[in-house]
Amino acid sequence: xxxxxxxxxxxxxxxxxxxxxxxxxxxxxxxxxxxxxxxxxxxxxxxxxxxxxxxxxxxxxxxxxxxxxxxxxxxxxxxxxxxxxxxxxxxxxxxxxxxxxxxxxxxxxxxxxxxxxxxxxxxxxxxxxxxxxxxxxxxxxxxxxxxxxxxxxxxxxxxxxxxxxxxxxxxxxxxxxxxxxxxxxxxxxxxxxxxxxxxxxxxxxxxxxxxxxxxxxxxxxxxxxxxxxxxxxxxxxxxxxxxxxxxxxxxxxxxxxxxxxxxxxxxxxxxxxxxxxxxxxxxxxxxxxxxxxxxxxxxxxxxxxxxxxxxxxxxxxxxxxxxxxxxxxxxxxxxxxxxxxxxxxxxxxxxxxxxxxxxxxxxxxxxxxxxxxxxxxxxxxxxxxxxxxxxxxxxxxxxxxxxxxxxxxxxxxxxxxxxxxxxxxxxxxxxxxxxxxxxxxxxxxxxxxxxxxxxxxxxxxxxxxxxxxxxxxxxxxxxxxxxxxxxxxxxxxxxxxxxxxxxxxxxxxxxxxxxxxxxxxxxxxxxxxxxxxxxxxxxxxxxxx
Ligand SMILES: Cc1cc2nc3c(=O)[nH]c(=O)nc-3n(C[C@H](O)[C@H](O)[C@H](O)COP(=O)(O)OP(=O)(O)OC[C@H]3O[C@@H](n4cnc5c(N)ncnc54)[C@H](O)[C@@H]3O)c2cc1C
Numbered sequence: 001x002x003x004x005x006x007x008x009x010x011x012x013x014x015x016x017x018x019x020x021x022x023x024x025x026x027x028x029x030x031x032x033x034x035x036x037x038x039x040x041x042x043x044x045x046x047x048x049x050x051x052x053x054x055x056x057x058x059x060x061x062x063x064x065x066x067x068x069x070x071x072x073x074x075x076x077x078x079x080x081x082x083x084x085x086x087x088x089x090x091x092x093x094x095x096x097x098x099x100x101x102x103x104x105x106x107x108x109x110x111x112x113x114x115x116x117x118x119x120x121x122x123x124x125x126x127x128x129x130x131x132x133x134x135x136x137x138x139x140x141x142x143x144x145x146x147x148x149x150x151x152x153x154x155x156x157x158x159x160x161x162x163x164x165x166x167x168x169x170x171x172x173x174x175x176x177x178x179x180x181x182x183x184x185x186x187x188x189x190x191x192x193x194x195x196x197x198x199x200x201x202x203x204x205x206x207x208x209x210x211x212x213x214x215x216x217x218x219x220x221x222x223x224x225x226x227x228x229x230x231x232x233x234x235x236x237x238x239x240x241x242x243x244x245x246x247x248x249x250x251x252x253x254x255x256x257x258x259x260x261x262x263x264x265x266x267x268x269x270x271x272x273x274x275x276x277x278x279x280x281x282x283x284x285x286x287x288x289x290x291x292x293x294x295x296x297x298x299x300x301x302x303x304x305x306x307x308x309x310x311x312x313x314x315x316x317x318x319x320x321x322x323x324x325x326x327x328x329x330x331x332x333x334x335x336x337x338x339x340x341x342x343x344x345x346x347x348x349x350x351x352x353x354x355x356x357x358x359x360x361x362x363x364x365x366x367x368x369x370x371x372x373x374x375x376x377x378x379x380x381x382x383x384x385x386x387x388x389x390x391x392x393x394x395x396x397x398x399x400x401x402x403x404x405x406x407x408x409x410x411x412x413x414x415x416x417x418x419x420x421x422x423x424x425x426x427x428x429x430x431x432x433x434x435x436x437x438x439x440x441x442x443x444x445x446x447x448x449x450x451x452x453x454x455x456x457x458x459x460x461x462x463x464x465x466x467x468x469x470x471x472x473x474x475x476x477x478x479x480x481x482x483x484x485x486x487x488x489x490x491x492x493x494x495x496x497x498x499x500x501x502x503x504x505x506x507x508x509x510x511x512x513x514x515x516x517x518x519x520x521x522x523x524x525x526x527x528x529x530x531x532x533x534x535x536x537x538x539x540x541x542x543x544x545x
Contacts, residue, residue, distance in 0.1 A: 006423030017203035019046035021374025023145040024399030030154040054132030056389035057092035076383025077514035084380035095396040103144035122388040179370035192424035199406035211350035212450035222498035224376035237355035239505035245293040247349035249308035267313035298455040312343035363402025373398040384514025
């Protein structure tokens with residue numbers, strides 16, 4: 001692969017990421033101008049496509065905005081921004097109606113009226129308010145939004161295009177830096193082109209790939225956070241990573257999530273010798289809150305040096321398991337495990353990034369003409385812990401809000417023109433002939449993050465992680481500037497950046513709160529830590545109020 005040519009492509013709006021946040025933005029913005037949407041792999045490959053449970057929104061007459069707001073604040077353990085919670089919750093029904101208008105077919109109540117959808121109830125929600133499309137909600141949303149985008153003349157979706165860095169006019173925040181799009185690698189040709197736009201959205205999803213085990217697909221390497229941070233956008237609350245307690249442990253299964261519903265139906269967590277252990281952690285045993293179950297599994301794995309624990313539902317009648325969990329049963333059978341006969345090996349896995357690029361309630365970042373939405377952004381909705389199914393809600397609402405803000409900003413910007421940006425200059429960079437350097441660093445980062453910066457943390461482990469990450473970062477940056485870039489190298493550079501942000505944030509927070517648990521400061525300390533952890537480039541750790 002070579003990176004020698006550098007063409008320029010122009011549109012009014014550039015959307016980096018084609019999940020729910022990016023596509024909602026694109027559909028809204030397309031009424032006001034031309035939109036280019038970039039996806040770094042096939043267009044369907046996004047965290048959105050894997051969402052099972054659904055999207056939370058006040059829908060039934062028994063429910064209320066106040067109740068959804070209170071549930072969200074409770075989950076967030078004191079760190080939610082109430083204004084953000086209220087705004088996003090209140091916009092929820094309208095965003096859901098828009099998804100329906102765009103063709104999403106949520107599961108309806110049997111023989112119900114036009115507006116009657118089956119509402120799921122999930123942990124932490126005091127009402128039924130989760131709209132879903134069976135247990136494949138994300139896939140259905142992606143289908144509908146993808147088709148709607150394809151039908152708009154003003155929207156171009158380009159696959160296998162990897163955003164590398166932003167096009168910046170003045171690179172100092174104090175000088176009024178401005179974003180005019182991005183340098184983008186074409187994976188097939190290796191060319192790095194300039195995509196110029198008057199408004200750019202970062203909607204690149206999460207960063208599950210920072211950890212060895214994750215429920216996220218391969219695209220989730222935190223690119224947007226790294227790209228935005230490098231451009232000077234402050235990042236907040238990166239220590240709050242949500243882990244799902246049970247993912248199938250199998251080298252080929254990668255990220256197959258085993259639903260909590262199994263434990264709901266009586267599945268028991270056991271050590272490899274068959275001993276159950278959850279009762280010693282919580283009176284509700286397997287039905288304890290998600291974070292407690294994840295922490296208990298992690299603790300048993302660390303104590304006994306295990307690679308996995310077992311999840312056992314084989315005591316329930318085989319017919320029941322077949323009827324209730326056909327999808328999970330079949331997937332496990334493909335990997336040689338029969339749920340109806342024996343326990344299956346499981347591990348917790350990184351699932352959701354609560355922190356991200358700081359935005360206001362219109363999706364604006366601190367950098368003019370740059371917006372962020374979805375899992376990449378930090379609006380203040382989740383605080384220290386995400387309430388189930390609030391992430392699709394946030395992405396849908398904020399995608400639309402950011403588009404409205406971008407449209408207003410473009411109008412008020414008048415005839416402002418982009419400066420001439422230099423083409424991508426590979427300098428004396430060479431073709432890489434040592435791919436092992438990339439794969440080794442990649443594995444090291446993911447393993448050390450898993451072992452040292454996982455579900456349970458300590459000062460000692462965090463300090464070790466930081467020392468190693470700094471070394472890897474130094475090596476990766478050296479390699480980056482000496483070699484022609486490709487998508488693996490771009491992702492690796494972003495991965496190490498994001499890993500470092502997680503560790504710095506975790507080191508800064510000297511307490512346990514929500515998803516951040518450290519054995520050195522096991523208590524929540526409201527007197528000192530009721531605030532976000534904000535990191536800005538070239539500045540020491542600073543907190544906002
Ligand atoms: C297994 C699983 C189950 C989940 N279940 C639920 C649920 O039931 N309810 C809920 O609310 N949430 C759920 N979530 C979380 C939710 O799915 C995500 O938070 C949400 O879909 C994120 O949407 P997004 O638009 O921000 O990003 P994504 O949907 O991840 O889209 C990211 C896009 O960015 C592109 N991209 C990334 N990097 C680059 C780059 N450098 N250049 C160009 N393009 C790039 C990708 O190609 C992709 O198109 C689940 C997540 C997982 C993994």
